[in-house]
Amino acid sequence: METSPPRAGHTRTTQGRLRGWNLTVFIPPLAVVGAVLVAADARNWWEATVLALGVLAALVVLERWTAGDTSRVVVPCLIVTAAVWPFGVLVADSHRAFYGMTIVVPFFVARLPRHRAAATVGLGAFVAAVGAAELLESPDDVPGVLLRYVLVPTAVVVVATCLMFANRRFYxxxxxxxxxxxxxxxxxxxxxxxxxxxxxxxxTLHVVKLKIALAEKLVRRDIGRVEEELREVHALVSDTIAQTKQLAYAQRRLNLSVELENAKNLFEAAGIRVRVNREGAVDERVDGLLGQVLRETTTNILRHAQATRVRITLSRSGITIENDGAPHAPLPRLGGLAALRERVGDSGGELTVEQENGRFLTAAEFSPLGAATPRRPARKDDNR
Known part of the structure; x- marks a missing residue:
């Protein structure tokens, strides 16, 4: 199965969201304007039918644009609107029959792989040439024909096409x-x-350096003091190894309030909207573990998702982090959360991870007495 690169998928997601907003905002007034123009120019029902086809073709392209699939409809709709324009000029005496082309031409030109400028000029020339044909019907009103049938339609179509290029660059x-x-x-x-x-x-390294230097000076004078210094170095190195392991596996005790503020700053910096719901004061006994869950989840969202919204819910004994933008693929292996799941379980809680329909949820919940559950004895290989 063909997959798109992350950037391409993310781009389509953002553009689709913006296009949907544009459809909701613009299609009703565009439809109303088209209906008014048809009603104003049509002199009978069959002229109204033909002119309405141009408006309908334009609305079809707009609807398909929001679905990200104009390829199958833009050329037929361009043919329809291009045919309605000569009909409007030569039959219905309508200088506003180019309305459909104003909407369809920008989408047609935008999907061309090359020669977009040439296509814009060519279609603009077509609009102008068709409009100039009105001189055959009204040879005595050259200035009026040039203004209403040539200059205005051509300028509107060309400007609309140029604005489409600007719109794409904006995205x-x-x-x-x-x-x-x-x-x-x-x-x-x-x-x-x-x-x-x-x-x-x-x-640690600085202290170890000083103690070894001191031991070198005392090795021939006070062997007892040297042994004491070496024991302290050994203990210090062991403690540092344990702290480094805790840091690497997200087991270092953290402050939930600090992590919450940091997560909000990171999400906002990445353009992700974040909402925090507090259902109660967090139990101090699980504060650190919940902070670790929040930190690891924040990192996973930034690295693996294309999120636009994150909702964090805090209760007395748990936390839930939910985000959109999850890939439509099997749940990835998240090593940090896997390590945290064991630690949360050892403390009487449960860590769950779910992914469904573009939604990713991470939740950690402790029973009221879960934080007080004794830890299991350390295994011999725990400090490896």
Whole structure:
């Protein structure tokens, strides 16, 4: 099965959302304007029928555009609107029959792989040439014909096509900015992790260096003091290994309030709307674990999803993080959450992960006494 690159899929998602908004906002007034123009220009029912076909073709292209599939309809609709324009000029005496082309031509030109400028000029020339044919019917009103049938229709069609190019570029700029913000958010998270790692190991290494230097000086004078210094170095290194492992596996005790504020900042920087619901004060006994779940989930959303909305719900004994933009694919292996699931289970809680219909949900819940459940004894290989 063919898959699209993440950026392409994300771009289509954003453009589809914006196009849907455009459809809701613009199609009703465009339909009303088209109906008014048909009613104003048609002199009988069959003229109204033909002129209405041009408006209908334009609305069909708009509807297909919101579905991201104009390829099958844009050419037939262009032919219809291009045929309605000569009918309007030569039969219905309508200088507004180009209305359908104003909508269809920009979509037709936009989907061309090349020579878009030439196509714009050619279609503009067609509109002008058809409009100029009205001079055959009204040779005594050259200025009026040139204005109403040539200059205005041609200018409107060409300007509308140029605006379509500007609109597409606008979508691209929005998407590029969003991607840069997401990359920056992940970079900030990495810098924060590096800072935590430096806090753990930097001080330890400096102290170890000093103690070894002291032991070298005392090795021939006070062997008892040397042994004491080496025991302290050993204990210090063991503690640092344990802290580094906790950091690597998201087991370091965190503050939920700090993590919540950090998650909000990261999501907002990535252009993701975040909503926080508090259903009660969080039990202090599970505060750290819930903070770890929130941190790991935040990182996963930024790296693996194309989210636009995140909802965080806090209760006394649990947290739920739900986001959209999940890929329509099997649930990926998330190593950090897998490690957290075991730790949460050891503390009397349950960590669940669900993915369905573009929605991803991570939830950690503890029973009222779950946080007080004794931890299992450490295995011999726990510190490896």
């Amino acid at each position: 691209e700029i929005i998407e590029e900015a969003r991607e840069r913000e997401a990359e920056l958010a992940v970079y900030r998270e990495r810098v924060r992790f590096a800072g935590d790692l430096h806090d753990i190991q930097g001080h």
